[in-house]
Amino acid sequence: MTIRSDVPRCVRSADAWVQVTRGVAGSGLAPGRTYPCPVSTIPTLEQLHALGGAQQPTYRDPEALAQAVARLRKSPPLVFAGECDELKEKLAAVARGEAFLLQGGDCAETFEGVTAENVRNKLRVLLQMAVVLTYAASVPVVKLGRLAGQYAKPRSSDTETRNGLTLPAYRGDAVNGFDFTAADREPDPARLVEVYHASAATLNLVRAFVTGGYADLRQVHTWNTDFVRDSVTGQRYEAMAAEIDRALTFMRAIGADPDEFHRVDFHSSHEALLLEYEQAMTRIDSRTDSPYDVSAHFVWIGERTRQLDGAHVELLSRIRNPIGVKLGPNASPDDALALAARLNPDNEPGRLTFITRFGAGRIRDGLPTLVEKVTAAGIEVAWVCDPMHGNTFEASSGYKTRDFADVIEEVQGFFDVHRSLGTWPGGLHVELTGDDVTECVGGGELLDEAGLGDRYESVCDPRLNRVQSLELAFLVAEMLRKA
Ligand code: PEP
Numbered sequence: 001m002t003i004r005s006d007v008p009r010c011v012r013s014a015d016a017w018v019q020v021t022r023g024v025a026g027s028g029l030a031p032g033r034t035y036p037c038p039v040s041t042i043p044t045l046e047q048l049h050a051l052g053g054a055q056q057p058t059y060r061d062p063e064a065l066a067q068a069v070a071r072l073r074k075s076p077p078l079v080f081a082g083e084c085d086e087l088k089e090k091l092a093a094v095a096r097g098e099a100f101l102l103q104g105g106d107c108a109e110t111f112e113g114v115t116a117e118n119v120r121n122k123l124r125v126l127l128q129m130a131v132v133l134t135y136a137a138s139v140p141v142v143k144l145g146r147l148a149g150q151y152a153k154p155r156s157s158d159t160e161t162r163n164g165l166t167l168p169a170y171r172g173d174a175v176n177g178f179d180f181t182a183a184d185r186e187p188d189p190a191r192l193v194e195v196y197h198a199s200a201a202t203l204n205l206v207r208a209f210v211t212g213g214y215a216d217l218r219q220v221h222t223w224n225t226d227f228v229r230d231s232v233t234g235q236r237y238e239a240m241a242a243e244i245d246r247a248l249t250f251m252r253a254i255g256a257d258p259d260e261f262h263r264v265d266f267h268s269s270h271e272a273l274l275l276e277y278e279q280a281m282t283r284i285d286s287r288t289d290s291p292y293d294v295s296a297h298f299v300w301i302g303e304r305t306r307q308l309d310g311a312h313v314e315l316l317s318r319i320r321n322p323i324g325v326k327l328g329p330n331a332s333p334d335d336a337l338a339l340a341a342r343l344n345p346d347n348e349p350g351r352l353t354f355i356t357r358f359g360a361g362r363i364r365d366g367l368p369t370l371v372e373k374v375t376a377a378g379i380e381v382a383w384v385c386d387p388m389h390g391n392t393f394e395a396s397s398g399y400k401t402r403d404f405a406d407v408i409e410e411v412q413g414f415f416d417v418h419r420s421l422g423t424w425p426g427g428l429h430v431e432l433t434g435d436d437v438t439e440c441v442g443g444g445e446l447l448d449e450a451g452l453g454d455r456y457e458s459v460c461d462p463r464l465n466r467v468q469s470l471e472l473a474f475l476v477a478e479m480l481r482k483a
């Protein structure tokens with residue numbers, strides 16, 4: 001229980017409503033009555049569920065769920081509110097056209113995937129991409145992992161049927177197991193606590209890597225030159241790699257060795273999907289007396305949970321983190337304006353990022369009106385392109401896949417639309433891994449549908465592999481230089 005020093009009549013209870021302990025003359029507030037807190041408060045789980053949260057699992061054991069939530073409430077924050085504010089400032093620069101965002105990682109992280117090698121490979125590819133993009137964009141690249149918390153998935157159907165057997169759909173390791181057995185598919189609240197620990201371990205490793213020499217610019221550039229030298233795909237980008245090389249050699253020659261060469265800022269993000277987890281991880285920050293979701297620096301609302309009067313919009317409207325909203329081809333400009341009004345009523349710079357995911361075939365038609373109307377309304381927003389989720393299809397072999405050419409085509413459409421409107425194409429949101437998986441077809445290595453089965457490891461959407469991710473970075477670098 002916190003007693004607010006600036007409003008002595010308020011005592012904040014656990015669910016963040018205020019109890020008036022002393023009447024204040026002329027205020028109309030009576031002693032002993034409960035009123036909504038005058039500052040932003042954390043909605044209770046009951047209030048959220050009353051709004052009908054979409055995409056929530058059905059837990060059979062309410063007692064076990066309550067225990068998991070209680071455990072999470074007691075757990076230390078994974079990130080600090082001040083770090084979220086720093087990221088918000090960086091995203092304000094993205095919105096102003098003074099920085100570029102690179103957000104990437106798995107579609108769905110798994111508990112199995114919490115290994116040093118997996119996290120390191122993902123981080124390495126993101127850092128490699130960031131160097132190329134920074135050079136081409138000539139502005140800072142904000143590095144945001146889709147990791148350390150990306151364990152819950154929205155699904156198009158609640159159930160899955162195989163050979164006549166119907167079981168709950170896999171909703172991510174945060175909810176249930178991937179194996180198609182009744183035991184595995186049963187939603188288990190204890191997994192929420194495991195998400196916390198898996199996220200903590202991942203974030204700890206990431207923090208150590210990015211400050212402990214692994215993110216050294218010359219080291220990262222050496223990996224890029226290896227890629228350019230050793231792969232057929234890479235050889236096409238020799239000219240740009242050589243330019244970066246000359247820039248670094250020049251810096252060395254003049255004796256420049258700033259701190260920024262040896263460490264990078266890196267932040268975490270995931271889709272805020274599970275109300276129990278995100279609400280339990282939302283805390284009042286003692287500096288500002290405001291709620292922050294301390295499960296990640298940045299959280300976003302997915303295409304399937306962005307209902308204006310729904311629980312996800314309600315919860316994220318209360319927290320002070322920088323947040324994102326995915327907007328698909330069915331999002332109207334009015335939807336975007338209403339979301340901005342709900343989620344960022346003060347038009348705070350850096351607070352809101354719109355992540356568009358139209359699909360390669362629809363972005364050139366759909367995006368212009370959306371950007372135009374939002375811009376005309378004076379709304380401060382960072383525009384980011386997710387070229388993955390509008391381009392998924394099922395290969396004849398049954399694998400869910402994406403064509404690298406469609407991904408590039410959507411990014412090109414995104415750049416073209418923003419260029420023609422005079423707005424800033426603020427960044428990229430991609431599903432990728434640092435490993436040599438075979439999940440998306442195409443790219444310089446010409447992976448075809450028959451090759452998908454070689455190393456298909458994603459438990460959800462197909463990711464760009466290491467080479468495809470680097471190729472994407474070089475191609476986007478070329479677009480940025482023309483932008
Ligand atoms: C995702 O990002 O994995 C996802 C489910 O995206 P969307 O909400 O855009 O469909």
Ligand code: CO
Pocket residue numbers: 107108389431460461
């Ligand atoms: Co996905």
